[in-house]
Amino acid sequence: MTRARWTSETTPLPPHALAWLSRRVGLGEPFAEVPLTAPESALSADAFTALEAVCTVSADAQDRLARTGGLSYLDLLRHRGHGTPAVPDAVVQPASPDEVVEVLKICVEHDVAVVPYGGGTSVVGGVEALRGTKSAVVALDLAGLGSLVSVDPVSRVAVLQAGVTGPEAERLLGEHGFTLGHVPQSFERATIGGFAATRSAGQASSGYGRFEDMVESVRVATPVGEWVVGTAPASAAGPDLKQLVLGSEGLFGVITEVSVRVRPKPYGPRYEGFVVDGWEAGVDLVRTLAQDGVPADVTRLSDVDETEVALELAGAKAANVKRYLRLRGIKQPCLVILGWECRSRSATMSALSGKKVVRLGRAMGAAWVHGRFNGPRQRDALLDAGVCVETLETATHWSRVSELRDEVRSALARELGDPVIMCHISHAYETGASLYFTVLVPRDLEDPVGQWERAKVAASDAISRLGTITHHHAVGRDHQPWLEHEIGSIGLDVLRAVKAQLDPTGILNPGKLL
């Protein structure tokens, strides 16, 4: 039943990138993977037999190790001998929503913790196989729920099972002429169920909306039975309980099917690069596009540092681009990527007219599309080169965007010495935007875990003061300390009350979110 770990799909760094790293960040000690071993499975023979009567179960070490942890820097460090990864005691692979309900019943009976597992791409510890107070923990792998259940072409609604990956969703919908348009950086591996459980946001969210905006209804297996929530495009029948399932990170139930809004497959999507002079000018531009209702589907703004790195890594062509920008009087180049799939390009372009924006054309857009999934794949190569690399993200209102960016940069610089910090806006709303930071610094040889943990705390404190602790990575384990500040102790109590109602014995994803 094995599915490869993302990290085995690692992309090596090209020589000019290594040269830049060595010059700007500094290379650390090479830092090899340590082969993980699985402890003996703690799942009782009784529980194993009961689960086996329902669906495929494996206690094989390779199957268990392949579902051990996610893809955060701390996860990667665990694979290099720093920290102990939590290995599930077995992998359960049901093949239908009904089987998921049965699996949960058995796990309640045998007091076994259940960690729902989709693509395993969590970067916040969301799929760590913690057992909490239970005697054992299983990874509930949803790969067997891989179908397109139905398409309503008139209403443009499709029902997808939870284990369908991003590319597979596009392939299945594409056969009917539709697209979901949800393309986060984890797209290649992440699943429909994971998108829903974490309130994912895709790279074209300015056009298609966040994943929760696309959801019409969800089918959830809970320990107290199956729950289908959501009936109509909109309703005033009490609170929108669907929104309680979206973002519940597997604590309230296992999402088995999601009914989503789809759109016609774009005919000739187009991506272009632009440059503005300075971060503030860029923020103003992106804000205007969003507030005037004419953003591109993909609307991204990189700050000066990220732009510099992007140009460096573009290799030989970069020198020409830089010369051209100097000729056009651009002192502080900030890259803007705009991509149109379903929205009107001409509406966006008219809004740009009269603004100081330099067009770099479609080649720059194509370069972005080409490299859009590279980030996660290059992280192992960076670790190999002794570099600590991690990302942070948030969202806030427009009036606080620049202050928040400044505060996070200061916090990181305070903790990490002289890191490279790159920042971009990738999701523009009428009232505010996301901010996404990438941090590169030579790894602390003695204490790489502590090095990042201290930086994370400092940055998260700043984020939490001025924005949300997470715009699209979810809470998992890593953002828990800041959740109370965000939703209040009353909010935590409400989540606990819902949890107690739906999962009274607490088998579901212990140690996450709450």
Add this chain to the structure above:
Amino acid sequence: MTRARWTSETTPLPPHALAWLSRRVGLGEPFAEVPLTAPESALSADAFTALEAVCTVSADAQDRLARTGGLSYLDLLRHRGHGTPAVPDAVVQPASPDEVVEVLKICVEHDVAVVPYGGGTSVVGGVEALRGTKSAVVALDLAGLGSLVSVDPVSRVAVLQAGVTGPEAERLLGEHGFTLGHVPQSFERATIGGFAATRSAGQASSGYGRFEDMVESVRVATPVGEWVVGTAPASAAGPDLKQLVLGSEGLFGVITEVSVRVRPKPYGPRYEGFVVDGWEAGVDLVRTLAQDGVPADVTRLSDVDETEVALELAGAKAANVKRYLRLRGIKQPCLVILGWECRSRSATMSALSGKKVVRLGRAMGAAWVHGRFNGPRQRDALLDAGVCVETLETATHWSRVSELRDEVRSALARELGDPVIMCHISHAYETGASLYFTVLVPRDLEDPVGQWERAKVAASDAISRLGTITHHHAVGRDHQPWLEHEIGSIGLDVLRAVKAQLDPTGILNPGKLL
């Protein structure tokens, strides 16, 4: 502290409308109001004194009667001697969010039920002063929370207090150059808190979105303390708990302030009338506009019956319009009203080109704007004329819109003999639409309450099979029997668990929603 009941602002019916009524519906027996009397207040002297120490309180009969019931047909019947209206034992009028928290504490202590009261425009029994198991019940009138707290012009976010009415919100925001754009039919009286508590949808929702789409955060007074929920334009920090407060109908807490997205005041809004040939052609048109992303802000489609009535009531001009439509080959006229405030008119108009659509011009648009709030005001005049008048509403996916309409019409015809049933779509989404029905039939002299209750059950059963039990009127008392079908017994249990957490002694709005 008195605020007039809506019904005192009744608009008389013009003679040609009466003539049409008498011809088409049949006039019933005149049906006079019965002056209501307030029973003695059951609020203890202790509770009264404690409340008085915090804010204005009144046990005056006129004040209590002015907050007795809402504006459903059954409410109006109670004012005409059929059924017993629930009169609150006192009216409490706090002047700040903190005072609301204090009031709730006192009501917990003295075991007094609390019914949050904004504009009193509920048509589903949402403000009925039921006391449940409590010894007394107070109406918590939010008229004292009437301020614009803050405006962030860069982020386009404003904080409004819960008691601000629709027109007052527009006036306060207008001073800063902004609009909320939320104009439901109850606009003139309804309040920000009520919009939030019931997931209201305005007449321009195709452009501005539903009220819940506008909300950035809410401040709620609960019996366990104050809760502020919502930090950023978007977040993945667990489930969106704001969506649990929106639509909670006063059961979880009293909404005291709402932070909303605002937009620039429209410069020269424009409304136009169009006609298409037949309901199906109209549905296709409105669906295409919504799915192509080019609806007008106001996008409404009336069926043949509603169009006929609209033309009849337009008086002398109607004959010319009908002749014109016949000349243009229209056999089954269905009126379409499109109104642009913030969206692009040219985008909508290009989508209309090549379609069989007859333009009636701006006069028809102006007529709709002129009469847009008349419905509720004319209901007392209709009752005076012996007519039973009520509305029903729902939303469903596009592929079920016409089947749902047919089923509701059949159910009403089965129960009511030969009623006039008018239907329109007023909110167009990508995946579906709302349906709004207006029913007119001569009042049953013996049992007017039973007459409507039977019709409501039959229509609601049909609605519940094919769509949501309510698209924008909320649940209140009247839609409770269908809520379990909509959200499941698990959904009801979740709401009960949240209720028990936030309002452990159950003082808040007993007998509603759940």
